[in-house]
Amino acid sequence: MHSNVSVLYRKEVSSFFNSPIAYITLIVFLVINAWFFTSTFFLINESDLRTLFSVIPIFYLFFIPAITMGLIARERNSDTMELLTTIPISDSEIIIGKFLAALSLIGTALLFTLVHFFSLLIVGNNIDIGAIISGYLGLLIVGAAYAAVGIFSSTITSNQIVAFLISFLVIFIFFILDKILIFIPGFLSSIFQYLSIDYHLSNISRGVIDSRNIIYLGSIIAFFLLLSIRTLEMRRWR
């Protein structure tokens, strides 16, 4: 890892865990997931993580905008942007360092949900471990795509609430696209489906890791990160 990126990454991660917002969102994330997991686990006697995997993307809608909203907006709001952009660190290093920090927090949240996986291992039978691994992989990649959207929203405003709302809206559109297919004229529906993040996530979660899905999610991440870097550069020319 490039040293500038790693210095900034460590700063971000430690400031995450120094702020109550990280703990609050993490706890809410875990409590809600635990409720969804245990309710089906004990009531329906299902020994898989399907419900969990279908609830997490919905929770992402709030969780990821909440942890990314301040990444750039707060630096701008508290004037530390002037420090950050006049020390020898490039705009792309700033964005990548912060992106990786957000991804680590998402990873940490996912890591905590492994507790459900272990309880499944103890009491369940016929567990499809492959599906669970690919499910987690899919959630991590989708989390990365949403985090890229979140960082971009944070670069275009100095108001964290506005940043939250913009990333929520964009993520919501990506999320909803394949759920409104019945309202879409036939010739467009395959495009809409391809643009929907959930469609790709469900493919990956089924254990079918297709290059199309990876390329799609990879391009979403790259697109929004590049857009963020450009926005940061443009600020100098305002």
Add this chain to the structure above:
Amino acid sequence: MIEVRNLVKNYGNVKAVRDISFTVENGEILGFLGPNGAGKTTTLRVITSYLSPTSGNVFVDNLNVLDNSMEIRSLIGYLPEMNPLYHEMNVYEFMEFVANIRKFEKSKFKSRLSEVIELCGLKGVIHKSISELSKGYCQRVGLAQAIFHDPEILILDEPTVGLDPNQIAEIRKLIKNLGKEKTVIISSHVLQEIQATADRMIIINEGEIVANGTIEDLMSGFKGKTRLILELKNATEESISKIQSVNSEISLADIKTQGDSIVASLEYPNSLDPRQNIFDYALENKWTILEMSRHKTSLEDVFRNLTIEGGADA
């Protein structure tokens, strides 16, 4: 050496800096003086790569900010006007962050840290959270941030704003000391600040340089007048108005009666000192002099003249 060449910076339709050029020699302390909104901060922000110029360029040792931004940034220590600090960190963590991002050698960190603590007077607060520090200590932390990597060039934007007189004196002393080895640009809207620290000053107003030179240069270039205030007893307005007979270059600027004494303001060129003749004249007329005080045109007047009246006669 820093060379600003034909720098223009517009914010939309607002022309913040209009085609200015100047150089700063190595080891010089340059004062950058101007009223609020004159374009000081904008100019410094272009030099430090925070903003890009609309046109023109800034050269630092043959590097320029458009092509060699990273190299220039590592040569500069910058304390912005809105002293940027991470309030969630403590002072030690902040210094560590700054040192790491500047790629300061890890083995030398401890010794440099104690030097900087000594220089900036940060003893006792190093493990305190920045959010708990007073304004004065925050400013010291900001200065410590700027000098930590021992930069060749130090750029300080309004470094003493909001400090109490003792702190101001301390910071000025510190800047003077640093300026012995480094190239320093210090900006301020307070004349005394620049007078106390800088070797040379540039006065900027509405995005243009209106004066550039040493304090002596600026003073001598400005044809000011001396004002002499007299408070007299036993004098009549009529006899005072004849004071021009002492020297034809003296003029009576103002005269008013205060109780049983008269206060007269006389003006004459700085090159003249007719006080003894005026005293003799007063004796001749049997005036009693209660007060005679002289007010030389100060640099303050020069500054005001250049920036408020926009006078180009300096």
